[in-house]
Every structure is written in C-alpha cells, then in structure tokens.
Amino acid sequence: MQSDSPDFFRPIRLKEKFDRLAETWQPRVVAEMNDYQFKIVRLEGDFVWHTHPETDETFFVLDGELRIDFRAGSVTIGADEMFVVPKGTEHKPFAEREVKLLLIEPRGVANTGDAGGERTAQNDLWI
Amino acid sequence: MQSDSPDFFRPIRLKEKFDRLAETWQPRVVAEMNDYQFKIVRLEGDFVWHTHPETDETFFVLDGELRIDFRAGSVTIGADEMFVVPKGTEHKPFAEREVKLLLIEPRGVANTGDAGGERTAQNDLWI
Numbered sequence: 001m002q003s004d005s006p007d008f009f010r011p012i013r014l015k016e017k018f019d020r021l022a023e024t025w026q027p028r029v030v031a032e033m034n035d036y037q038f039k040i041v042r043l044e045g046d047f048v049w050h051t052h053p054e055t056d057e058t059f060f061v062l063d064g065e066l067r068i069d070f071r072a073g074s075v076t077i078g079a080d081e082m083f084v085v086p087k088g089t090e091h092k093p094f095a096e097r098e099v100k101l102l103l104i105e106p107r108g109v110a111n112t113g114d115a116g117g118e119r120t121a122q123n124d125l126w127i
Numbered sequence: 128m129q130s131d132s133p134d135f136f137r138p139i140r141l142k143e144k145f146d147r148l149a150e151t152w153q154p155r156v157v158a159e160m161n162d163y164q165f166k167i168v169r170l171e172g173d174f175v176w177h178t179h180p181e182t183d184e185t186f187f188v189l190d191g192e193l194r195i196d197f198r199a200g201s202v203t204i205g206a207d208e209m210f211v212v213p214k215g216t217e218h219k220p221f222a223e224r225e226v227k228l229l230l231i232e233p234r235g236v237a238n239t240g241d242a243g244g245e246r247t248a249q250n251d252l253w254i
Contacts, residue, residue, distance in 0.1 A: 074136060081139060
C-alpha cells in the first residue's frame with residue numbers, strides 16, 4: 001500500500017485482529033516486511049516436533065505463557081518476551097492455557113516445517 | 128547460540144532490557160533472526176526526516192504512543208500496535224511523551240537512513 005492512499009495511515013491493531021480469530025493453531029498474516037511475514041496465532045495444547053531447515057523463526061508472546069521444547073531442554077516465554085528458534089533446530093511448542101502469539105518468519109514457511117502432516121495450516125491467509 | 132548451551136534456554140525479556148537502557152534515540156539489538164535484527168529503543172520528541180531506500184522497517188510499540196509523519200499524512204501507533212514503513216517512503220517519528228518501541232529491520236540499517244547527520248546512532252550495539 002502506498003502512502004498516497006487514505007488506508008495507508010492505519011496502525012495494525014493486534015487486539016482487533018485477535019478478536020476476529022477464534023481458532024487455535026491457525027496463523028493469520030497481519031503484515032509483511034520485505035519478504036517476511038508477521039502472523040498472529042492462538043495456541044493451546046501440544047504441537048508436533050518439527051524443524052525449519054532453511055530459516056530462524058521468531059516467537060513473540062503477547063498474552064499467556066508458551067513453552068518451546070527442544071531435544072535438550074525447554075524455554076518458557078511470557079508476555080512481552082520473545083525467542084528466536086535457530087534454523088535447523090528441532091522444536092515443539094506447548095501451551096497449557098491459551099497463548100496469543102506473534103510469529104515472524106519469511107513468507108512461505110509452513111507451521112509444521114519439515115514434519116508436514118495433518119497439523120499443517122494453510123499458508124498466506126490474511127486477517 | 129546452540130541448543131546444547133545452558134544459556135540457550137532463556138527468553139528475551141524486553142522489560143529487563145529496557146531497565147538497562149536509559150537513553151532515548153539509542154537503539155540496542157536484543158535478538159537476530161537470519162539477517163534481521165530486533166532492536167529496542169526509547170523515543171521522545173522529534174526525529175529527522177529520512178528514508179530507507181533499500182528496506183521496509185517495522186515499528187512495534189510496547190508502551191506509549193508513537194506518531195510517524197509522512198509527507199502525505201501521519202499514523203499514530205499505540206501499545207500492542209505495529210506499522211511497517213515501506214522502503215523508499217520518507218518518514219519522521221515523533222513522540223510527545225516517551226515511547227518504548229521494538230524495531231525490526233535488516234542488520235546494518237542506520238536509524239537516520241539516507242539523511243545521516245548528528246542524530247545517527249551507532250549500529251549493532253547489543254543489550
């Protein structure tokens with residue numbers, strides 16, 4: 001969007017975006033920066049072990065508490081905290097209670113990485 | 128940092144990082160994702176008009192209210208809101224009261240872009 005459009009001058013309000021997203025484990029794109037995407041997602045429960053062989057992946061917790069398990073340990077991320085999972089590092093997100101999360105990663109990265117399977121969400125859906 | 132290091136399993140706590148950063152207009156890197164950096168910065172008052180000809184730039188407001196002026200209008204961004212300034216778009220941040228901000232952009236981008244001058248902060252300083 002160009003700066004001569006009236007729609008240009010609007011901030012991206014994450015709370016309003018979350019109000020329109022009820023489902024868990026369904027990322028929705030809210031913004032793009034070059035070839036990277038910002039996606040909001042609600043997580044609750046356990047995910048699948050997977051790896052992104054080609055890219056780092058950033059988790060920014062907006063509300064709640066997220067645990068990311070690794071083969072050698074785990075990290076717990078609270079609100080206004082973030083974590084970057086290095087590329088090629090196997091991991092599994094887990095949320096005992098619902099978490100609101102901002103994901104930042106290159107366009108086209110699947111949520112299940114190399115693992116695939118039934119938990120793979122459709123990509124490039126905007127909200 | 129690799130996942131076999133005990134230091135690996137620590138979230139990046141932005142509040143703790145801000146406690147260690149008193150100065151305004153001095154970005155500090157808190158994390159890297161591929162060739163992108165996450166930087167915290169406190170802003171207060173007026174900045175200089177500038178452009179980043181080579182990249183988009185993301186502003187994520189953590190606390191306070193930021194206005195970004197453009198030649199054709201302005202956008203006001205509150206807490207938990209974000210905005211992506213498209214590459215090549217002249218802009219000027221302004222904060223009437225202090226704002227805590229997370230900046231996301233490729234490594235090596237100067238805060239004053241193509242404008243340079245005395246407001247240019249040192250790059251690649253971590254906190």
